[in-house]
Amino acid sequence: MTELNDTHDPKLRSWVASANQAGCDFPIQNLPFGRFSHSADAAPRIGVAIGDRILDLRRAGLIDSDDMNALMAATPEKRAALRALISQGLAEGSARQAEWESALVSQSAATMHVPCRIGDYTDFYTSVHHATTVGKQFRPDNPLLPNYKWVPIGYHGRASSIGVSGQRFKRPQGQTKAPDAAVPSFGPSKRLDYELELGWFVGQGNAQGEPVGIGAAESHLFGVTLFNDWSARDIQGWEYQPLGPFLSKNFASTLSPWLVTTEALAPFRAAFERPADDPRPLPYLDSEANRAQGAFSIELEVLLQTAKMREAGEVPVRLSKTNSTRAAYWTPAQLIAHHTVNGCNLQPGDLLGSGTLSGPEAVEAGSLMELTNGGKQPIVLPNGEQRSFLEDGDTLVMHGWCERAGAVRIGLGEVSGTVLAAG
Amino acid sequence: MTELNDTHDPKLRSWVASANQAGCDFPIQNLPFGRFSHSADAAPRIGVAIGDRILDLRRAGLIDSDDMNALMAATPEKRAALRALISQGLAEGSARQAEWESALVSQSAATMHVPCRIGDYTDFYTSVHHATTVGKQFRPDNPLLPNYKWVPIGYHGRASSIGVSGQRFKRPQGQTKAPDAAVPSFGPSKRLDYELELGWFVGQGNAQGEPVGIGAAESHLFGVTLFNDWSARDIQGWEYQPLGPFLSKNFASTLSPWLVTTEALAPFRAAFERPADDPRPLPYLDSEANRAQGAFSIELEVLLQTAKMREAGEVPVRLSKTNSTRAAYWTPAQLIAHHTVNGCNLQPGDLLGSGTLSGPEAVEAGSLMELTNGGKQPIVLPNGEQRSFLEDGDTLVMHGWCERAGAVRIGLGEVSGTVLAAG
Numbered sequence: 001m002t003e004l005n006d007t008h009d010p011k012l013r014s015w016v017a018s019a020n021q022a023g024c025d026f027p028i029q030n031l032p033f034g035r036f037s038h039s040a041d042a043a044p045r046i047g048v049a050i051g052d053r054i055l056d057l058r059r060a061g062l063i064d065s066d067d068m069n070a071l072m073a074a075t076p077e078k079r080a081a082l083r084a085l086i087s088q089g090l091a092e093g094s095a096r097q098a099e100w101e102s103a104l105v106s107q108s109a110a111t112m113h114v115p116c117r118i119g120d121y122t123d124f125y126t127s128v129h130h131a132t133t134v135g136k137q138f139r140p141d142n143p144l145l146p147n148y149k150w151v152p153i154g155y156h157g158r159a160s161s162i163g164v165s166g167q168r169f170k171r172p173q174g175q176t177k178a179p180d181a182a183v184p185s186f187g188p189s190k191r192l193d194y195e196l197e198l199g200w201f202v203g204q205g206n207a208q209g210e211p212v213g214i215g216a217a218e219s220h221l222f223g224v225t226l227f228n229d230w231s232a233r234d235i236q237g238w239e240y241q242p243l244g245p246f247l248s249k250n251f252a253s254t255l256s257p258w259l260v261t262t263e264a265l266a267p268f269r270a271a272f273e274r275p276a277d278d279p280r281p282l283p284y285l286d287s288e289a290n291r292a293q294g295a296f297s298i299e300l301e302v303l304l305q306t307a308k309m310r311e312a313g314e315v316p317v318r319l320s321k322t323n324s325t326r327a328a329y330w331t332p333a334q335l336i337a338h339h340t341v342n343g344c345n346l347q348p349g350d351l352l353g354s355g356t357l358s359g360p361e362a363v364e365a366g367s368l369m370e371l372t373n374g375g376k377q378p379i380v381l382p383n384g385e386q387r388s389f390l391e392d393g394d395t396l397v398m399h400g401w402c403e404r405a406g407a408v409r410i411g412l413g414e415v416s417g418t419v420l421a422a423g
Numbered sequence: 424m425t426e427l428n429d430t431h432d433p434k435l436r437s438w439v440a441s442a443n444q445a446g447c448d449f450p451i452q453n454l455p456f457g458r459f460s461h462s463a464d465a466a467p468r469i470g471v472a473i474g475d476r477i478l479d480l481r482r483a484g485l486i487d488s489d490d491m492n493a494l495m496a497a498t499p500e501k502r503a504a505l506r507a508l509i510s511q512g513l514a515e516g517s518a519r520q521a522e523w524e525s526a527l528v529s530q531s532a533a534t535m536h537v538p539c540r541i542g543d544y545t546d547f548y549t550s551v552h553h554a555t556t557v558g559k560q561f562r563p564d565n566p567l568l569p570n571y572k573w574v575p576i577g578y579h580g581r582a583s584s585i586g587v588s589g590q591r592f593k594r595p596q597g598q599t600k601a602p603d604a605a606v607p608s609f610g611p612s613k614r615l616d617y618e619l620e621l622g623w624f625v626g627q628g629n630a631q632g633e634p635v636g637i638g639a640a641e642s643h644l645f646g647v648t649l650f651n652d653w654s655a656r657d658i659q660g661w662e663y664q665p666l667g668p669f670l671s672k673n674f675a676s677t678l679s680p681w682l683v684t685t686e687a688l689a690p691f692r693a694a695f696e697r698p699a700d701d702p703r704p705l706p707y708l709d710s711e712a713n714r715a716q717g718a719f720s721i722e723l724e725v726l727l728q729t730a731k732m733r734e735a736g737e738v739p740v741r742l743s744k745t746n747s748t749r750a751a752y753w754t755p756a757q758l759i760a761h762h763t764v765n766g767c768n769l770q771p772g773d774l775l776g777s778g779t780l781s782g783p784e785a786v787e788a789g790s791l792m793e794l795t796n797g798g799k800q801p802i803v804l805p806n807g808e809q810r811s812f813l814e815d816g817d818t819l820v821m822h823g824w825c826e827r828a829g830a831v832r833i834g835l836g837e838v839s840g841t842v843l844a845a846g
Contacts (some may be wrong), residue, residue, distance in 0.1 A: 147661055156673070239570060248579050248765075343592065
């Protein structure tokens with residue numbers, strides 16, 4: 001564990017009272033970045049969540065422009081300095097309080113935006129449990145392929161269709177083919193699913209042709225959001241060979257609005273552990289620091305609210321819960337080292353999806369495909385409704401948070417999204 | 424064939440004398456768009472190639488900003504109007520000559536840039552000949568998968584590492600595993616290849632959730648460049664299952680600098696033809712207009728200059744030659760209709776790679792992997808050198824052009840790129 005600097009001190013409290021309430025996602029120890037606006041036509045501004053408020057960084061005199069990608073490109077030293085300034089100014093007793101009160105906006109009055117301009121989006125496949133369970137459904141005889149424990153498997157995704165929490169999208173249409181059908185047919189997906197992921201964001205980029213070594217990789221990592229990578233399993237099954245998923249994934253993906261920085265996550269680092277029989281990563285993916293504390297322990301849960309529940313005023317019900325360290329076979333530093341080892345250039349604001357984070361137990365699964373055994377064993381909701389896959393009107397909600405003894409709990413906030421009818 | 428408007432009149436000549444020379448890629452009937460600058464620190468400007476010159480559109484008073492993506496987003500009517508203005512102004516006898524001569528720049532004095540900001544890049548797999556030949560090498564028993572003749576297979580690629588002609592890049596390093604090896608090893612790729620592609624660019628975008636029907640698809644197509652999608656076959660073979668190619672492709676890809684518009688290509692349309700036994704495309708991919716003239720007949724050739732040839736002053740030697748209509752199983756309109764049928768939003772400046780364009784004959788292959796039968800039958804160059812795959816110092820050059828009786832030949836120009844040593 002690295003020594004924690006003052007911005008994590010559990011005794012720190014903010015003059016923003018809501019930030020001090022137990023269970024708040026955004027205490028003064030968190031300070032995540034996001035982009036918000038007051039009206040649909042206003043240009044997004046950069047803010048930091050504190051309690052139920054947002055500190056407008058430009059109005060607080062802390063930044064000169066609202067270009068989040070430029071802010072993300074800063075060196076770790078500059079980022080730490082900005083964090084210290086924000087922490088000091090929001091702390092109880094700060095002389096800045098009178099000045100900064102006018103730079104506060106209520107979260108409930110703000111419209112949140114995708115937190116930065118995402119140049120390229122890569123989705124990884126870091127959960128060996130997910131890979132094994134899903135692999136069984138696509139390839140019963142060959143669930144986990146021989147490369148899985150050597151290569152951090154990843155593929156490029158679509159940036160344009162990534163939206164922010166609250167996204168509503170039409171059920172995708174496309175080609176599917178039943179195993180016993182002679183020819184494919186066209187229509188709305190019948191096996192629409194969610195995927196519980198973390199979205200890791202790149203801060204500093206690297207020049208093309210200059211790989212980032214595992215030792216330097218974390219200095220290129222800015223922070224994390226929740227990420228729902230909606231997936232149409234029936235479209236995927238027919239289209240994905242030999243070049244991977246395409247239309248089954250690129251109709252929509254949804255991010256939580258707040259970028260929780262690696263600085264805020266510092267108290268929640270964890271050892272990177274593997275079963276003793278598994279191969280040791282190749283040297284470009286291995287370091288003592290990565291083994292000791294390359295992972296981040298983030299609690300994750302998935303909830304569902306059907307249209308019927310919403311009409312009846314019922315709150316979302318939990319479908320599953322897991323922990324990112326239990327679920328991920330590769331750390332964010334390993335993803336960055338792998339992604340750049342061939343000379344590929346990452347840029348500030350690039351998104352690296354973790355892939356579906358399913359833990360080892362069945363109740364820790366990060367998708368309906370896993371929870372329902374490919375749709376064969378529907379789950380029964382408290383109100384009696386059943387779900388094999390998502391239905392029109394379903395709202396899917398994900399939460400994430402970090403907690404441990406001796407540290408103040410911080411939250412990643414929420415990502416929600418709603419399925420609309422096709423057409 | 425649509426009726427050609429005056430901008431294609433074979434009798435049209437330009438007051439830029441070099442544009443009237445036989446064999447010139449950029450006669451007044453072409454008028455492709457590109458971004459150029461005079462020095463490394465100058466902001467790129469939008470220009471149109473004419474003979475061996477570039478017309479600076481802002482200096483000519485034709486546009487207000489040098490934002491190519493904004494220009495590409497224009498409606499087909501606005502695009503046609505701009506083309507007509509440029510054509511009239513550059514035509515022999517134009518009153519604009521005196522004014523526009525000062526807006527001309529020599530191509531040899533200009534630095535060319537990637538022609539627009541590429542938000543998302545999708546690579547397709549439109550050559551059934553390529554898919555069959557390569558499929559045999561990856562899957563001898565199962566070369567052409569059952570979905571191929573139904574689904575325009577595509578996958579997302581990396582936008583950040585796309586460069587413009589003249590790109591020089593280090594040989595990628597990565598994990599590979601020989602079939603008989605127990606574990607993978609790490610090092611420079613030993614099977615580095617090129618892929619001969621066309622790069623189709625999106626003009627007008629579509630809103631998320633609103634598919635573009637096959638009838639409207641071409642109004643979203645801006646134009647075409649040459650595209651070399653460099654590929655590391657040994658990295659690809661080990662990493663690509665189950666989610667597709669990743670590090671084997673994203674280290675570099677190279678575009679030719681000039682966007683040849685669909686308006687310029689109008690005289691070179693072709694029927695979209697399929698073997699009689701092949702399935703008819705599903706209705707969302709089929710229209711009478713697409714069958715009649717959805718394809719574009721573009722001649723393509725690949726040339727190689729090794730370091731030894733360069734030192735000896737020898738010009739590049741041709742490796743293969745094909746025609747895009749012979750090679751492609753799907754038209755650009757079908758690619759756009761397919762890409763958006765699930766609600767995915769395309770944006771101005773998005774790039775749709777055709778995939779490797781290999782014709783039906785062995786000498787029409789668009790990659791070394793095909794020309795050398797997976798490296799087993801090296802090609803012998805006129806100077807006695809042999810190539811199974813690319814070696815350090817090799818410069819790969821591609822040309823493209825359109826010609827037919829009764830029309831003036833137009834060119835796509837050239838894309839070249841050079842392999843540097845790893846490290």
